[in-house]
Amino acid sequence: xxxxxxxxxxxxxxxxxxxxxxxxxxxxxxxxxxGERVAIVGRSGSGKTTLMHLMGGLERPTRGSILLMGENFxxxxxxxxxxxxxxxxxxxxxxxxLLPEFTARENVALPAILGGLAVAQAQRAADELLDRVGLAxxxxxxxxxxxxxxRQRVALARALVTRPAVVLADEPTGNLDRETADAVHDLxxxxxxxxxTSFVIVTHEERLAALAHRRLVMDAGRLLSD
Ligand SMILES: Nc1ncnc2c1ncn2[C@@H]1O[C@H](COP(=O)(O)OP(=O)(O)OP(=O)(O)O)[C@@H](O)[C@H]1O
Ligand SMILES: [Mg+2]
Numbered sequence: 001x002x003x004x005x006x007x008x009x010x011x012x013x014x015x016x017x018x019x020x021x022x023x024x025x026x027x028x029x030x031x032x033x034x035g036e037r038v039a040i041v042g043r044s045g046s047g048k049t050t051l052m053h054l055m056g057g058l059e060r061p062t063r064g065s066i067l068l069m070g071e072n073f074x075x076x077x078x079x080x081x082x083x084x085x086x087x088x089x090x091x092x093x094x095x096x097x098l099l100p101e102f103t104a105r106e107n108v109a110l111p112a113i114l115g116g117l118a119v120a121q122a123q124r125a126a127d128e129l130l131d132r133v134g135l136a137x138x139x140x141x142x143x144x145x146x147x148x149x150x151r152q153r154v155a156l157a158r159a160l161v162t163r164p165a166v167v168l169a170d171e172p173t174g175n176l177d178r179e180t181a182d183a184v185h186d187l188x189x190x191x192x193x194x195x196x197t198s199f200v201i202v203t204h205e206e207r208l209a210a211l212a213h214r215r216l217v218m219d220a221g222r223l224l225s226d
Contacts, residue, residue: 003034003070006030006198007030011065012027012061013059024047025222026220027222029223039208039209039215040216041216048218051218056085056091086111090164091159092168108129108157108161112125148180165197169201172188
């Protein structure tokens, strides 16, 4: 067995505003294997996005730790965290978050350029991923010229361009109609299997959760397996 790519160890998270403190995560532990596809479901407000932010190193837990590719991610300073994030993680959000003034190719190439790849190489990598998601012919189009499903395909290509160990996807098809969402679900499975990239997917869609190797339920800040 190879080492897990991402490990969450007894993570707690509280948010405090003035005298008010909200305890959002109450001891979450989770280990993601290489190539694994894990779905996290659960009621609104149960803490799913909070956990994704911690796994993405966007925030630090109040207690507990997160290891990314064997490194103590949650204890690292901001500079190291952003380097580890760029090297090992990809992100897909409910709203595509593509840069409107950039073409599909430029949007996809950007994380690779930020990771230190030369522009020409990054563009080649972007073109390859856009081809894989079926959008080779649309690479010079801007997000406003693409459909919702096409934008999410570009977002998937962008998440994968650096060949990360793990893609964190928070409701990646939450804004799409059923048919378009199903096509994106199939694409996620295909990319997960062909690239051996692990996926952690937060979703309200049972059809997507059913495609995962493992389905976990977030309930009041605790993670239950089923
Ligand atoms: N920065 C913050 N400050 C205070 N409370 C917060 C903060 N971020 C999240 N919360 C609270 O933490 C709880 C969990 O929020 P979170 O966004 O993780 O839920 P979720 O499971 O992703 O819900 P949804 O399915 O609606 O996206 C909510 O009660 C929310 O109000
Ligand atoms: Mg959420």
